[in-house]
Amino acid sequence: xxxxxxxxxxxxxxxxxxxxxxxxxxxxxxxxxxxxxxxxxxxxxxxxxxxxxxxxxxxxxxxxxxxxxxxxxxxxxxxxxxxxxxxxxxxxxxxxxxxxxxx
Numbered sequence: 001x002x003x004x005x006x007x008x009x010x011x012x013x014x015x016x017x018x019x020x021x022x023x024x025x026x027x028x029x030x031x032x033x034x035x036x037x038x039x040x041x042x043x044x045x046x047x048x049x050x051x052x053x054x055x056x057x058x059x060x061x062x063x064x065x066x067x068x069x070x071x072x073x074x075x076x077x078x079x080x081x082x083x084x085x086x087x088x089x090x091x092x093x094x095x096x097x098x099x100x101x102x103x
Contacts, residue, residue: 033066033096038089045079046087055079069101 033041041062045055056075063070070078078099085091 031066033093035089037062038092042087042089042092045082052076052079052083063096063100067103069103070099071101074099 044058053076056072056079059079060070060072060075078095082092082095
């Protein structure tokens with residue numbers, strides 16, 4: 001019997017090569033940023049001649065201004081991963097969901 005007081009989110013099954021992976025909780029706990037916000041972040045990251053450490057600072061500032069946290073190392077890792085993508089807004093959103101810490 002299901003506990004009505006439980007606020008747990010339903011588990012999600014993820015397919016893998018050998019069948020179905022163990023159920024895991026959904027990971028996104030941050031907001032969906034607007035296309036304008038993500039576009040401004042992308043412009044800030046691409047528009048100026050900054051190195052990856054400075055780009056990590058820009059990413060950290062973006063998140064902290066919106067009430068989220070991120071470690072300096074996680075920000076640098078996220079920038080490295082974003083450099084390997086097409087820098088589409090949905091790719092940026094997914095990366096932000098992965099690294100942002102809810103404060």
